[in-house]
Amino acid sequence: MKILLLGSNGQLGYEATRTLFCYGDLVAVDYPDIDFTKPDQVIKFIEEINPDLIYNAVAYTDVDKAEQETEKAMLVNCHTPGEVANYCKKNNVPLIHFSTDYVFDGQKKALYTEEDIPNPINVYGKSKFTGEQAIIESQCPHVIFRTSWVYSMRAGGFVKKVINWGQNNEELRIVDDQIGNPTWARMLAILSTLFVGNCDQNLDQFFSEKKGLYHLAGGGYASRFEWTKVIVENLPEEISSIVKSLIPAKTSNFPTPARRPLFSALDCLKFESTFNVKIPNWEKSTKLMLEN
């Protein structure tokens, strides 16, 4: 089986490269070899590879910058994934794609299920939601995994930010009113590719039976403050000893260009029951990741 992974340098793509190579002949690429602001070029590239499965980890993930770079965010998160999905429909190629908890407005104040109606409140969330819709409307064989607060030791994730802040500050002020599911990129890569190994030659059957949208994020949920506490407590002594106090703050204390949903934690029961797995708890995953 030839697998094409798009976005191999990102947090998720880097880890997925290290799981998907077990399951077939893997071609893993990222910018500038593929540029999602140029949909025609991406489709031409895919035609040349002629894959049996596409795993799309490419995304425009800078939530604040997206408020200014709306067109770029829409191209990368919506238009090009939509074109990839059209290619997949035409050629009967299954597509694995990712979306975000930021499709929700955070007003529910309880875990969001796949049945809840999205209402994104920032450009990033809108671009990801319209990307989901483009894939669904294409009617290609697909699974879309909505995830949340992805972290790894690669640049960009929250854990990496806390480490950088901790190296330079005795006092950290962290918001306690943003609540979500911290999701280790490695765990996400493993769980989002498990079935690829299991279904072997029966990809068609798998995607016709299991096609659809799933919430897939770290088990349980936490505020940014609770998460930071666990991160700092598990950092090497030379960093954790610098941080003398962690102070809870409010989102309104840190104005940002993009609004964020305050409670966006996802209910992942549909994934757990369909794929017969128990998703590890966020705290356990955070500690294990920091051991590396």
Ligand SMILES: NC(=O)c1ccc[n+]([C@@H]2O[C@H](COP(=O)([O-])OP(=O)(O)OC[C@H]3O[C@@H](n4cnc5c(N)ncnc54)[C@H](OP(=O)(O)O)[C@@H]3O)[C@@H](O)[C@H]2O)c1
């Ligand atoms: N990060 C989160 O907290 C979070 C939360 C919820 C959902 N998600 C979703 O989870 C998935 C994985 O996220 P992640 O954290 O792994 O993202 P990431 O680390 O930002 O990786 C995204 C990848 O896409 C690439 N990319 C960006 N613009 C591109 C373009 N124009 N052409 C080609 N490649 C381009 C990036 O390349 P460069 O590095 O060269 O820019 C990077 O390799 C995404 O679908 C994201 O929307 C993430």
